Amino acid sequence: MFKKQTLKVNMYGYLFLLPALIFLILFTYYPTLLSIHDSFYLKDNLRPEGAFVGLDNYKYLLQDDVFQKVLWNNLIFAIGTVPTSIMLAMFMAVKLNKVTRINQWMKTSYFYPTVIPLVAVANIWLFIYQPDFGLYTRFADFFGLPDIPWLQSELWVMPAMIILTIWKEAGFFMIFFLAGLQNIPNHIYESASMEGASNGYVFRKLTFPLLMPTTLFVFIIALTNSVKTVDHIFVMTEGGPNNASNLILYYIYQNRFTFGDIGIAATASVILIVVLLAISLINFFVLDRKIHY
């Protein structure tokens, strides 16, 4: 009787996992293996059957100026977007935590970019960065600031992307910090204010450390986003000028779909997967330990 019961429960377990597992196998595990497989082949539209070339694709990518630039760009993009948007988000959350009507409105104005598609955001910002009539140029002319060729210069295009991304994401991250703040028991603050601690002191010694788990969670999301969001590139720059705004995922798209180079796209995909796994490893082994202060 007991045995039968376990078996039944067992069966239910597999049965319930089955539907999700099928899709995970088809669209996460199998494609990952497929990428690894294809990365050892010279495979493009002309040679759809593929020819085994060992590590040639990896060698090619490591020597390719464009790919090196793309990796570098992605690093800059991450460094530019992640810390700034986290700090901004934390600032917003701390300032807007108290529920008042005006705070509610400000929360709305910070959060709304989250519900707008990135392609639409790119459209809006295209007109902000437009050099002759764009919003920035008008603003700069009014205040006597220098004109900046945002999307036209190799130097400025990355800052332009970074600003857009921060604008799009900070409000989203703010929500996590607001949630984090709600979890901090009120009495901690009460005792602090009884002791006459200054606001800065309270933030440094109480709020910031208590928000640490949230911060790390947001950090991982932001870092992952910095390698998986490329929609704006399609609308704004197509990776230019001279690949200064090209990121890994866009490079994969270009090679696979524009140039029809399946082998190179697979190889770049494998490298991207390795980057993502590395991010997760940071999460598991480095950061998870530090949370237990």
Next chain:
Amino acid sequence: MKTNNKSLFALVFVLLLTLFTITACGSSEDASSSEDETKSEEANKETEEASEEVSSDKPVELEFYYPVSVGGAIAEKVESYVEQFNQQNEGKIVVNPVFAGSYADTLTKAKTATEAGNSPDLGIFLQTDIFDLTDLDYVEPVDEFIAQEDESFIDDFYPALLDGSEIGGKRYSLPFQRSTQVLYYNKEVLKEAGVEKAPETWDELVEAGQKLVKEENGEVTRWGLQVPMGGPMGYWNIQPFALQNGVELANPEGTEVAFNDAKTIEAVQFFYDLAHEHKIMPEGPQGWGDIPTNFLAGNTAMMVHSTGSLTNVKEKAEFDFGVSMLPTNGGDRTNLGGGNLYIFKDIPQENKDAAWEFIKFLTSPEIAADWSMASGYIGVTKSAYETPELKAYVEEFPEAAVARDQLEEAGAELATHNNGKVTRAFSDEIDAVITGSKSVEDAMNDAQENAERALKGF
């Protein structure tokens, strides 16, 4: 309760069985077998399609890929031609236009669709996409169709527009929306600045440009010249300078490029100097779409742009403007540009025949003339310019014929095998020059190296 349990057990087993079969399929699904599957699927599909058409009188449906332009009016125009054609062929042929973005986007879409066994029937792609499309064996030669027509059919096209659409003695496309680049100039400003005529040589260009630049308080309020530059299509706007300097960027076979030829370097240097040395043009990249806006707003006295923008400029200009051929340094004046009509291979014969009917319709004198007037593109046949409408239009607005007349002095657009990568290699390095991150010579050497790598094996 008991029966309920039994049926659940049955369900579990069925589902587990499916799981096993699926995983089994998944593991055996290596590259070769899955390809066989798709091939046999395709074969099935073809026979199905064929039998379907024999047995029924349903009209032939054509999927027509078309690069969209936001001008609005232009896209609507193409749709109206499609409608007109569908009405004329009611019950026989239905053309469904698919707007898929820029030329590059449209090509990408067509390629991925064909790869997936979902080929469009016909489409408009750059004349230069011929190498890509034939290397992939996606498109059908049109010679047999041309042979069915009178000889006068093909002779009616301007020969320059037919150039470059033949490989191995077979013709793969016919011209539809073809352009050359022309010089637009603000007549009122030229007069005011004492420039008597539009420049015809490089020296005259610099001289005129310097007279036309206007400064106020040390800031330029009007440029002498603007040329679109930068971006993935950047090669197209630079190529005329190379042609003007007497150099072809690629051989007709599409296997070699001359990006670091001394004359190419000289031409790119001249282009660079227009901004940095002669100061008649703003430094840094200039967006394709922004330049007509600047010209219309009077921020530049002259611009180089596609003849495809002519009608747009004509409708919006609040001043008297002229159009002339590009200034040269002794070579050809411009490259060609724009899109041709291609028929795909992997479709039933009936669809090919129907697609040919549609191509004949789009290149007929009436449509070619109307299209030329609506957009500014060159009317593709001589008889288009004989139609009363276009004749009257050119008489009243002679600028409309400049692009056509320039065909005599136009060179082929840069086209090679693996065209996407090769043109991108050149455009990227042009970006590097414009933004000042590389010297012209370094950039062109790098472009040559990258292009040669992309051309390896052809």
Next chain:
Amino acid sequence: MNTTKDKIIHVFSTACIILLSFVWIIPLMWSISIAFRPANDVYKGLFDISGITFENFVNAWNEAPFGSYYIATIIIVVGILCVQLVTSVLAAYAFARLEFLGKNVLFVLFIVQLMIPADVLIAPNYEIISDFGLIDTKIAVMLPYFASAFSIFLLRQTFKQVPIEFDESAKMEGASMWNILTKIYIPMAKPTLTALTLTVGSFHWNNYLWPLIVTNSEENRPLTVGLSVFSASSESGANWATVTAGMLFVILPLLIAFIIFQRQFINSFMHAGLK
């Protein structure tokens, strides 16, 4: 209690947060004002709305099949939601409450998807969809998102908080597992399910890259892809006013929903963020 330094910081930071909120809202306001101006007024004053017109919206609507884009988007979003919620509820219940051999191994397998989201597997997933012969179908857009490790984990956390005594007493009364799931767990997970519906729904309403790759024809194209095709400027140059009007078609439904159901939206995103 509050020092002067504290006050200065407070005033300064409050000024910052108000100023910043304008920086955040101005791009939207400006876009809206452009969409309502006659095409030639685009280049005039910043918020010059002397001549309000609906012409741009009419033009945009006529120039691109936004109606069909809406339908495709709604089908895709609803399709993904329905299937994903079912697969997630089942898997989450299994991980939260059932005991079976290899549970931990399977759990780790599921974690992998959190690390490698389908969004980055565009190249190999395209091959798979292509092998299935599903290119240019709405189902192709949905398939990779039918299972979501994120949804599973969120629901698992929720289910774990349901007191186990509920299960036991229900079992005593002879309820089947299916009944326990539908009558006890799902109703108790309602807030989580709402949160998932809103977050997953808006994610897929806004998704671009994957639908761009697997759709070709207009009837299968969602709004985001339609917008990018619409705004891709060609030889005739950009037309701000019409493009902006088209963009508003794309963003308005979610934006309006967000403004009306602000609290639910924000709470949902908060809820989804609390692991």
